[in-house]
Amino acid sequence: MRLTYCIAVICMLVLRSLVVSAQVAATGSIRGQVLADGKPLELATVALPGTALGTATTAQGYFELREVPAGTHELVFSSMGYQAQRQRVAVRAGQATEINARLVATPAALSEVVVTGVSRATEIRRSPVPIAVLTRREVNLNSTGNVIDAAVKGVPGLSAVTTGPNISKPFIRGLGYNRVLTLYNGLRQEGQQWGDEHGIEIDQYDIDRIEVVKGPASLMYGSDAVAGVINMLPRLSSEADGHVHGDALMEYQTNNHLLGTSVGLRYAHNGWQYGARGSYRLAQAYRNALEGRVYGTAFRELHATATVGVEKRWGSTQLTATLYDNLQEIPDGSRDSLSRRFTRQVAEGDQDDLKNRPLVSAPDLAMYRINPLHQHIQHYRLLSRTRWHLGNGELHTLFGIQHNLRREYNHPLAPQQAGLAVALNTYTYDVRYAAPTWLGLETTVGLNGMYQTNTNRDATDFPIPNYSLFDVGGYVFLKKTFGKLDLSGGVRYDTRVLRWPDFYVRLDSTTGWAQQVATSTGADPQFAAFRTTYRGISASVGATYNLSERLLLRANVARGYRAPNITEVGSNGLDPGAHIVYLGNRTFGPEFGLQEDLGLSAYLPDAEVSVSGFLNNIDNYIYQARLTGPDGQPVVVVPGNATYQYQQGRAQLYGAEVTVNLHPRAWPALAFNNSLAYVTGVNKEAALLEANGAAAKYLPLIPPLHTRSEVRLTSQRRWRRFTQPYVRAVLDYHAPQNRFYAVDNTETRTAGYALLGLGTGVGLVKGPSQREWLQLFLQLDNAFNTTYQSHLNRLKYFEYYASSPTGRRGIYNQGRNFNAKINLLF
Known part of the structure; x- marks a missing residue:
């Protein structure tokens, strides 16, 4: 109600x-x-x-x-x-x-306007923090399983923790999960981000622009933006001629036989704008040269979006509704010990003999039907954005409602019974006033936050309690220009109240499974009642200095704030999809990060060169550690599942990104783009280092050094009806990762690898207006079918045996993949 x-x-x-x-x-x-x-x-x-x-x-x-x-x-x-x-x-x-x-x-893009992570519209080159932008065309150039992977390929310093081709969690400079804030058209995405087993609930075919802020953005958004912000901006109507416009996209990928289709319609007249889009994707299990098809990685995904808005003299307003429905298989990595073929779980508990599970047949691996062990995620979103002109100032308001329902089915003998079922409701508000410029000073004040409730439904596992959360924060941001120098900064104060009542669980004598009950006489609750308040101050100060028209120096110091998420504080149960029992810690305080950024950008006649470095010191850094008993052996709470308890300490991350993009004026068709990203994360907690030595030196989930080089030739002239034909070659190199979190074998060394991608495409125009009506994109990834494991691939650690006859453990990444994408514009 x-x-x-x-x-x-x-x-x-x-x-x-x-x-x-x-x-x-x-x-x-x-x-x-x-x-x-x-x-x-x-x-x-x-x-x-x-x-x-x-x-x-x-x-x-x-x-x-x-x-x-x-x-x-x-x-x-x-x-x-x-x-x-x-x-x-x-x-x-x-x-x-x-x-x-x-x-x-001018070969260099000297003044591209963005709005993410800053108080009002600004230029990339004048922002003291690194900002990257990907257009819709750049996203289409890359054949990807999801929109996060597309962003990773285009933004140095951005990476992703993956669990198959359709599940990617964004990481910025070695920090992810609730430390990276993902936005959809400015609305913070709330869908159990702490979970490993599902990705971003956003339609990648509807995204027109991706903006990435690298560095603390807590000043604008509060908690969960200590590493940065990724804003997914949907496509809006740009024509106001009273005619219906739109596009119809079709996509096919050979590796997992992915089929994707999307149809969008737009109409604008007399200041009114309407839009609608429907998208559907389905895929079989992906494959690689070593293992063939990987059981448990098929998916089926449906999106729907509707928008209505108006643009008038007083300002504008827009109302958007979205629907996301995803059926996603859950891989567990079980295999035959000798042949290494994948096996299927058909029983539970004592009846489940891991060494004698039946083999998965070839037909079952090559089908679109989702297997009984899967997850079902539904996400509904209603978003209202309004902008009022108030004299020379502007008032921006954003209100959003999100409903996320996540269910995991992990009972092979009762496939209709969910092992995990949680419903998350989030009500978000954001009010921002951009005051008129006074004596060259730009002032912005804002207030934003959310109210959130989580409810466990009919399930057999309860990893988190039924909680409620209230978040509020206010800030002020100032900016002023002194000739060649731009100064900006601000301060913010946040309060978060988190609470839940007693939560009782007992075994059902009929089914033998746990069930939630209202009271339990004489028994302790699985989640005892809890209430706490987190408070934090965020601040930043930054400067950009134009050494010349084409040479710019930038520096920024920012204090970020993040309140612990619900699983870090309150978890006490099995997450069946992860095969991990998580134990939280109620005594945790908020994380605070102090990051310094320094960068130099050169916009030369034939090239763009950018170098940026950062140092981030985090207090109260939260991480997972395997729970061990007094004998030093791992504690087993649920047989067949590992047990982890969250810990808190100090950490430090540092690194750099370098880009060198060549665009020679003598050959305007040529673009030679190169990037390098490096980050190292080290533990600074003395007790952890003393107990575990060198194994605890580095932080988990740190990507290795990554370089990317692309050569692209794009015709600057039209040939008959063909426009912007291009060919490209991309080489991605990931160095070996020898710096990893080795305590309890949480992580292991990852070998380096290089992947070659080839692509081509063209557009077609028609009519007297020479309007583009068709776009064709062809892309071949991993052209040599290289067998590799990404260090941030969670499937690398899906292994049941202590040794393997092949010497290879875990699941490997996707092999060669050819992608064909056709987009009809009308």
């Missing part, structure tokens, strides 16, 4: 604002021509920042923006290979305003 009531209230408020705004609308239009080197510039982008209004120029360089609210606006002209230009324009109701632009060629 509470969820239904909140949805109804938000819908009423949004609809009321839409009706009121429609009555006071007054619009005009802007038209003109964009030139470069005295010639018309085709496909240049013309947009009004902060709105959904935008278009592309015709073959003659002409453009027109309709339904523009009357008033004074800043118009941005941009195109690949040219320096963006801003012009202020006054629009009168019922009239067309003429304006022309002349862009100056």
Whole structure:
């Protein structure tokens, strides 16, 4: 009832604002021509920042923006290979305003506008913290199992912990899970992020832009952003011509026979915008040269999105609803001890003989049907974003409702009985006011937070309690420019209240499984009642200095804050998908990280060069450790499952990223892009080091040194109906990881490997406007079918035997994969 009531209230408020705004609308239009080197510039982008209004120029360089609210606006002209230009324009109701632009060629992107992790729209080159942006085209260039993997391939310093091709958890500079905040159109993604067995509940076909902030962003978002922020921005309507536009995408991948399809529709007229998208993906188990198909890695995924919004003189508002439904198999890595073929669990408890499980047949490995041991994740999202013009200032509001239902089915003799079933409801709010600039000082104040409840449903395992969480934080952010120097900084204060009542569990005499009960006379609760309050102060101060027009120095110091998540504090049970019993610690305090960033960027005529380094010291760092008894042997709470208890100490991470992108003016078709990312994480807790020695020196889940080089040739001329044809070759090298968390064999050394990717693609245009109507992307990954294990692949440790006849342990990553993607635009 509470969820239904909140949805109804938000819908009423949004609809009321839409009706009121429609009555006071007054619009005009802007038209003109964009030139470069005295010639018309085709496909240049013309947009009004902060709105959904935008278009592309015709073959003659002409453009027109309709339904523009009357008033004074800043118009941005941009195109690949040219320096963006801003012009202020006054629009009168019922009239067309003429304006022309002349862009100056420059190989470096000197002023790309982003909004993630900062108080208001800013330029990448003027941000004191490293920011990376991936466009929809860059995402399409890479054949990936999910949107996080696409981002990893394009952003140095970004990595992912994976559990198969459809489950990826983002890590920024060696920190992940609840230390990286993932956003969907500005709304924090809340879907049991502490879990290992499911990925990001976002439709990758609907994402138009990915923005990544590397470094603490707690100032803007509060807890869970100590490592950085990833914002997934959906595609919005940019045409306002009163016609329906859209796209239909089809994708096929050979390795796991992935089939993907997505259809999106957009319509805009008289300031109103509508959008809808439906996407569906299904895949069989993936394969590699060593093991063949890997049992338990098939999936089936459905997405649906609907959006309505309005853009008027007073501002804009938008209401978005999304649905995510995922059936995902759960791998466990059980095999025949001699042949190393995968086996299937068919019994439980004493009846489950690991050494005599039946082999999985070849037909069962090569099918789209989901096996009985799987997880079912459903995520529903309702998001309202509104922007009001208040004089020369702006007020931004965001309200969101999310419902996440996660069920894991792990009983082979009772496949309909969930082993884990948790329902998470999250109500998010964010209010931000960007005050008018006063004496060159930009001031932003904000308040945001969330209210969250978690409920265990009919299940047999209960790893976390039924809890409620209330989060609130307020901040102020200031920015001022002194000639070539930009200074920015702010401070924030957060409060989080976490609590749960007594939670009793007892065995059901009929089924033999545990069940939740209201009371248990004479028995201790599995989760005793608990209440605590976490508080934290976040702050940052940063500067960018333009040594010259093309050389920029940046520095930033930030204090990040993260309250412990529910599993770190309250867990006391088996997570059946992970095969781990987690034990929390109620005495934990918040994590606090102090990070220093220093970077140098050079925007040269024929190249872009960027070097950035960081040092991050974390107090109260939370990590997992295998629980051992007085005899030094591992404690077994549930037979066949490991037992881990969370610990807290001090840690330090440091590293660097380097990019060198060559774009020679003498050969504009050529792009030679290179990047390097390195991070090391070390424990600083004396007691842990004293007890375990060198085995505890390094932190877990630290990616090895990674380099990536891409050579791309893109035709700058159109050939008949073909536009932007390209060919590319990409070499990814991951060095051996010899610095790992070796306590209790939690991690082991990982060998280095190199992967070669090849790709090509082209667009087709038609009609007098030469509008692009088809895009084709072909990509071959792991061209040599290399057998390898990523250090951040959780399947590497899915092994039941102490030794293997082949000398290889765990599950290996995906082999050669050819991807074909066709996108029809209309």
